Amino acid sequence: MLAVTAISLTLRGAIYCPSHFGINRIENPLILMANLDPGTPFPLRVLGAPRQVLILILYDSKTAIAIRYKRDYAEDDNTMRGKLVYPYSDALLQYEFKKDHPLKPDRLKLTYELSKQLGLLDKVKQIEPKVATRQDLELFHTPEFIDAVISCGKQACASLRYGLGTPDNPIFPRIYDAAARYVGATLEGMKEIMAGASNAFCISGGLHHAQRSRASGFCIFNDIAIAIMQLLNKKKCKVLYLDIDAHHGDGVQNAFYRSKDVMTISVHQSGKTLFPGTGNVYEAGGAEGVGYSVNVPVIPGAGTIELVRILNEVIVPLFESFRPNLLVTQLGVDGHFMDPLAHLAYTSHAYETVINKMKDLTGEYCDIGWLAVGGGGYHPVNVARLWTLFLALMLDEEVPQKFSDDFILACNNMGYDRCPEGMRDNNDVEQMYYSREDVTLDLDRQIRKIEEIIFPYHGL
Structure with missing residues (x-):
């Protein structure tokens, strides 16, 4: 008879044994049996990956077999534990600066509608975002700045000192409530993860430019910094923040610049050619946080080859060395060639390569989970299909290549006639701006600098 002497689970909560170890699906072809009565609770120790199970079977004192399983969550699980959390309501569409502003709420609506048409929202736990409280906002922002946002919204006036009323951040009615609801959406995702959900995707989030006392770059409040600070106030843990938006994630970097509990990695177009003008390799952290702020600037024309190379040569080694408890990803898609x-x-x-790798690494290292947020993206239809694709990848669901007639009609009704060919790109991209050789040589230099400046702090 086999004796189950130790079980290590990377799944939150208790798992009971209805039959054959209580695992609904066996991924390993080797079938093992144990004489355990149905309903017998397993001893377990929470280690990491939200859904992977590692069972150690001892034959005798010298022989052991380790088998990895994956458990499916029951559809009728009332707690929804393990389901991806998706904060959304049409109230989020109120975050609209003005009709001709690049940041259009249409992108959220189209993302939601496409995800719904493809049946992806049947696989998630959708929650309604609440307006964040002032106490929530003060986790990162100064009281004076919050007062300025409230005052400008009520009086329809500018406050340039606080970055309000500028061309990037014009005042609009109910600006405070709309911006605070964006924060609330991300906080709801974080709260659900802290309560046991494995991951969340907050498409309205990702306002990474907002500073402690200043709005910046279409961002009023910094939902990412607030959510991470909320977690750190309640739990001692390590957070890896990965930002693949075309613009440097300056606000989040500044929030944790002196901390070694939060590693920020930003891959972005060089600040020499794009707002906000920051994010060079030498911005590497301060005080005990030196080595934990990582920037990978790329020059115009950088594309898929460069992003995948950065993933393999910079992001993955740092992830595996840092071993975070939580991954936060800012998934701005303004680096896409159509933007x-x-x-x-x-x-x-x-x-897709980045998302799949983050999913694997989160499963291996992150016992708290994965919080994904949106970010930049100024071609609403392109944003919708990419974020819907990301959701499908996070859910391990397949999506068709062709858009439905209903989605194309919805795009046309919103005034968008130029649409991508399908869910995934199937054509080569013409090299633009700098030559392929120049792009490659520049990235060579940036990676060498990172290896010299950052890697030694992590034993690499």
């Missing part, structure tokens, strides 16, 4: 604001040439394949 009108930046000058990069990423494709859906580049993003």
